[in-house]
Amino acid sequence: MIGCLCIHGFTGEAKEVEPLTNFLKQKKGWLVYSPTLPGHGSKEGLRKANFKHWLYAAEVAAEELLKRCEKVYVIGFSMGGMIASYVAAKYPIHKLILLSCSAYYLNPKQIIQDMKGWIIEGWRGELENDILYKLYRRKIKDTPVKATVEFAKTVYKTRPILQKVKVPTLIIQGECDGLVPPKKSAEYLYEMISSTEKQLYYFKNSKHYIWLGEDRDDLLDIINHFLEN
Structure with missing residues (x-):
């Protein structure tokens, strides 16, 4: 059996990555698991959780899959x-x-571009139909400052560990990402990871949530090819 652990992003939940997990669950002989990290799912929960809880939850999930599956x-x-x-x-x-x-x-240049687009949509009365705007608005409203500090700690504590990653790695990044500076982050990952088998793909027109855009099918194809070969 093949195990696949999918870890969602900051302030998200397991359902955030459902377009990906639902696709993988169609594979015969695969056990796909996507836990919701501690504290995620509510504003009060995020106030109580810290980065150590998030790392530990991922470790527990990985250990369980490694016990049950031949590959993870x-x-x-x-x-x-x-x-x-x-x-x-x-x-x-x-x-x-x-x-x-x-x-x-944070990619200030792209954030400004997104805000300009939202202002125009607001004038047209179309803003409430913008999925990405509604998603960002909810995240900003429901995220405590303490949780944002814990997010920063997560990044700070895990960056040095990238050099110890030696397994085949696929890095995928949207070039219109407003939350992650595309070149700076993706190329840093590519350079720091020690694996001799690593690939880096950019999607020119995709934002942070790549599967919410026009590149969803191509994204799933690339992921599928990497995992199956």
Whole structure:
């Protein structure tokens, strides 16, 4: 059996990566697991959790899959990518995929572009139909400052561990990502990871949530090819 651990991003939940997990669950003989990290799912929960809780939860999930499966793959989105890298450096997993991974975070130039677009949509009365705007608005509203500090600690604590990642790694990044500076973060990951088998793909028109855009099918194809070959 093949096990696949999928780790969502900061302030997200397991359902955040459902387009990916649902796709992988169609594979025969695969056990796909996507836990919701401690504290995620509520504003009050995020106030109580810290980065150590998040890393520990990922470790427990990886250990359980390693007990039950012959091979284990780990996929991480955004902050979950940094946690996935931590797991890959510490446990004998077989492949690693990093999606919009936040080795660095915030891309002011793209944020300004997105805001301009939202202002225009607001004038047209179309803003409430913008899925990405509604998602960002909810995240900003429901995220305590303490949790943001813990997010920064997660990135800070896991960056040095990237050098210990030696498994085949696929890095995927949208060039229109407003939360992660595309070149800076993705190329840093590519350079720091020690694996001799690593690939870096950019999606020119994709934002942070690549599967919410026009590149969703291509994204799934690339992931599938990497995991099956």
